[in-house]
Amino acid sequence: MTKQKQPIKEALNPSTTFKLQQSLIEWYEKNHRKLPWRETKNPYYIWISEVMLQQTRVDTVIDYYHRFIQKFPTIKDLAEAEEEVVLKAWEGLGYYSRGRRIHLAAKIIMDQHDGRIPERYEAILALPGIGPYTAGAIASIAFQQPVPAVDGNVMRVFSRVFHLQEDITLMRTQKHMQQIGEKVVSHRNPSFFNQGLMELGALICTPNFPKCLACPLLQLCKARALGVQEKVPVKQKKPKQKERVMEMALIYKKDKILITKRPKEGLLGDLWGLPGIEQEKDLKAGRSIELELLETYAIKVSNINYLLKKNHVFTHIKWHMLLYEMKLEEEKEIDYPEIKWVNKNQLKLYPLPTAFKKMIPFTE
Template identity: 60%
Template sequence: MTCYTLGAWKNINKIKIENIQKHLNLWYEKNHRKLPWRETNNPYYIWISEVMLQQTRVDTVIPYFLNFINKFPNIESLAYAHEEEVLKMWEGLGYYSRAKNLHRGAKVIVEDFNGNMPDTLEEIKKIPGIGPYTAGAILSIAYGKRAAAVDGNVMRVFSRLFYIKEDIAESKTRKEMEKIGGHVVSPQNPSFFNQGLMELGALICTPTSPKCIACPLFLECSAKSLGVQETLPIKKKKPKVKTVEVEMAIVYKKKKLLIMKRSTQGLLANLWAVPATERELNFENGKSIRLELEENYGMKVTEGKFQFEKKHIFTHLKWKMKIYFFKLIEESPIDDPEIKWILHDEIEKYVFPTAFMKILKEIESIKADEVCKL
């Protein structure tokens, strides 16, 4: 059985490719899940769905997708929306740079392409946030173009199907697999073929315990014939996620909660939050965040009263969040639109990242009156 090394994809047997195309397209036609973005070939809807599906489960995406296209039914409505509106519709999905790139991309499409999603690889790659995978998905699904759409699921399928023993975490492997995708994609129905590969990776050719007996490509799978399907793909382990202790301040003034907009750069950029800071090594009992309030916000507050602890995991780090309540004693006049005092029923007007929404939901049951008695 052939083991295909990088660069050897052109040697894949023509009959093998034709069998893969035939069986995969038939399987997808009969077995694909009924999902709202599959009921259309509207390139805008396909674009939105593909971006939402990055790093996010299908079941989670469905209501967000429906709400998003209801709010922004076309590219123009998205382009002319305020960023805050777009982020609000994204609230809870995480990875907010995706929403920001969609917004930026819509503006580029309106300004440079008369509001029409480009239908060539050269032009579609000019849209912010559209990389090789998203470009291939839009071109093949919306326009029926013969383009590769290779994501993590597809790389896993290819690793097993063609017995490729290369690290899929490396960019050179991804680039070669994109070439494989372009080589084997069905010319008759590239939409079904690419969606079939994605669906196969999601439902059958799973990371662990692949359901080989139900796979339409069972007879063509090199790894299965050797009994090594569960050893592939090869992927180097991610570095251990760093844990950071973060102190957060819940500060009330006459039943109003203090919130602020985070920096335009870095983690959770430009989103609303309660004051937060990394805990200094030798500081305890909320001292780090209390100094932050005094030095950066000009607020004199009581000693912090610890309330509860939460955890939140990002891609590259884990926050161990400690929440402290403070009573405001004195404040310097602040003329900054990015620092606000709001009532609890006004929280919905602002976009908070998931990490902070966990905190806000937790404190909903705590009366502001009780905090003020600290």
């Protein structure tokens, strides 16, 4: 059962807070990783890196970050780009709604803020796709504002240092963590303080086997003193992932294959991919996609041959993807949904999620 919010007033006395700030800032100065977005004070670049880092590993983000800011060096360049071009630059990072919101926010910054990211935390927070963590990171790192930036790593550190046993998947716990952040954030150097907390969570206070003996907060840490550091934070178990069997079609017309734009609403909305449909249990293998092609795309096929199977895991769903190669027999014109016949080079122009890349022979 989830424990109630615990009073931590006594833990947040001025002397503890001072030691926490000083130890973290000193540790961060000496130990932080040299990452490209830490070498800049440009709020736009910091913003892009923070959004990319949500749910994506640092190693993966580095290349994407360089490519993205090379392609869109200013907010103006980003705001003026076509959405499909922005999504193409986002291709492979997943969570495409992040790319879409960045694009929308860039347009708002151009229209309402003279092309500059606003400095005030509340104004940053009002932009699309920017939550309290990202707003706090931009305001503190780029503008030295004493506001917290509380992400999963920071919640883990707080839970352990103050021995909080609240379930961190709950909204009320996240609000409580934000309040703790507001109380402890350094006014002298909010940038290094916040980055120090994040870095500590990433390198030292890791989910499993925290390296307490190398930790600058060892003397302050209540969970460590009680020997329960691996029992916090408390986290409700995730609901079981749904599984779907998807049938997909590989249809050639000379050197071109058929791709379709996915419906706006739903998984991978507005992105391009192979025609696909969830397999209907009562139908024989390959029949679901054959019917889908006929009913949705007015395309008649024959000679359906199973080619390969691959899996792809999204946040809540796992796709078991079955690819069928088939022969085009007949095609009628349709207005909707959008389809294209593309060759290898043309395919590169479309934002293609990783799930489909795995299935198309010449994209890997």
